[in-house]
Amino acid sequence: MPELPEVETVRRDLQRRLVGRTIRAASIVQPDILRRTGPVQLVNTLVGSEVVSAERRGKNLVIRLEREVALLVNLGMTGQLVVGAADHRAEAHTHLIAALSDGGVLAYRDVRRFGHLELAPFDRLEESFTLRNVGVDALSPEHTPERLHEAMSGRTALLKGALLDQSMIAGLGNIYVCEAMFRAGLSPRARCRDLSREDVVRLHDAIRAVLTESIAAEGTTISDYVTGAGVPGGFQERLRVYGREGQVCTTAGCEHRIERIVQSNRSTFYCPGCQANPPGME
DNA sequence: AAGAAGTCCTGGGCGC
DNA sequence: TGCGCCCAGGACTTCT
Numbered sequence: 001m002p003e004l005p006e007v008e009t010v011r012r013d014l015q016r017r018l019v020g021r022t023i024r025a026a027s028i029v030q031p032d033i034l035r036r037t038g039p040v041q042l043v044n045t046l047v048g049s050e051v052v053s054a055e056r057r058g059k060n061l062v063i064r065l066e067r068e069v070a071l072l073v074n075l076g077m078t079g080q081l082v083v084g085a086a087d088h089r090a091e092a093h094t095h096l097i098a099a100l101s102d103g104g105v106l107a108y109r110d111v112r113r114f115g116h117l118e119l120a121p122f123d124r125l126e127e128s129f130t131l132r133n134v135g136v137d138a139l140s141p142e143h144t145p146e147r148l149h150e151a152m153s154g155r156t157a158l159l160k161g162a163l164l165d166q167s168m169i170a171g172l173g174n175i176y177v178c179e180a181m182f183r184a185g186l187s188p189r190a191r192c193r194d195l196s197r198e199d200v201v202r203l204h205d206a207i208r209a210v211l212t213e214s215i216a217a218e219g220t221t222i223s224d225y226v227t228g229a230g231v232p233g234g235f236q237e238r239l240r241v242y243g244r245e246g247q248v249c250t251t252a253g254c255e256h257r258i259e260r261i262v263q264s265n266r267s268t269f270y271c272p273g274c275q276a277n278p279p280g281m282e
Numbered sequence: 283a284a285g286a287a288g289t290c291c292t293g294g295g296c297g298c
Numbered sequence: 299t300g301c302g303c304c305c306a307g308g309a310c311t312t313c314t
Contacts, residue, residue: 001306002308074308074309075308076307077291077307112292114290156284156285164309166308173308174306174308284314287312288310288312289310289311292306297304298302
């Protein structure tokens with residue numbers, strides 16, 4: 001479940017380990033992970049290209065290459081993008097493997113294949129399959145309480161669902177939505193339009209705080225996520241509601257147990273004490 | 283037209 | 299021991 005902190009961690013590793021190196025050879029094992037890009041086109045574009053920079057938009061990586069073309073990567077749920085040593089042994093479900101100029105290897109692996117790769121020219125990034133519906137990044141200065149409040153106003157959707165909508169805020173997934181709602185003391189059953197300005201300010205602060213803290217811990221590893229160096233993150237130790245069904249709430253003095261409900265076929269974890277139902281709801 | 287539901291995909295966990 | 303069922307969920311497509 002690479003969400004913003006996990007993707008940012010991978011980006012930082014790519015910045016350190018990949019930028020400035022040239023791709024000498026590449027092979028694509030599973031062409032169905034490509035979007036709007038042919039396997040031959042991918043290989044021809046990668047081979048001989050130096051990597052210029054590694055950027056991030058929401059949960060997506062933008063790896064800029066020479067000749068004004070970027071490799072866009074969405075890791076889906078189980079995607080891994082790792083820069084390894086020359087003797088890196090490709091595990092099962094490795095779909096792209098590229099040899100680097102000084103002997104290293106760039107490998108893309110994705111067990112469930114929900115992720116994808118795409119090539120797009122610099123001047124067409126906004127129209128690409130990968131980025132066309134990606135809104136303001138959750139850690140961008142443009143993501144302000146005012147903007148969030150504006151985006152929420154009038155919406156009848158559940159808060160949970162809205163926060164997962166990448167066109168509204170880019171970068172949150174199920175884990176950090178649960179954690180941010182907990183920190184802000186907002187019920188997962190709340191509806192967007194019912195949030196007060198103060199609610200939105202707390203939510204905005206909670207989102208930034210949990211994402212920033214997780215980046216510092218190199219992200220959350222529940223099952224498949226690894227950093228660009230191929231190692232697990234550490235924030236799973238600090239989750240306060242996600243995956244903690246039945247455990248006592250970590251808030252001092254709160255004796256409630258964390259509950260799990262299903263909203264649009266997704267698990268939501270929350271504390272019924274700290275995140276009381278909105279007024280008018282049983 | 284917004285919002286909800288369905289779909290893809292595979293490995294791990296569990297029950298019998 | 300092993301088979302089969304169910305679950306996890308990001309983001310698109312389809313339905314209401």
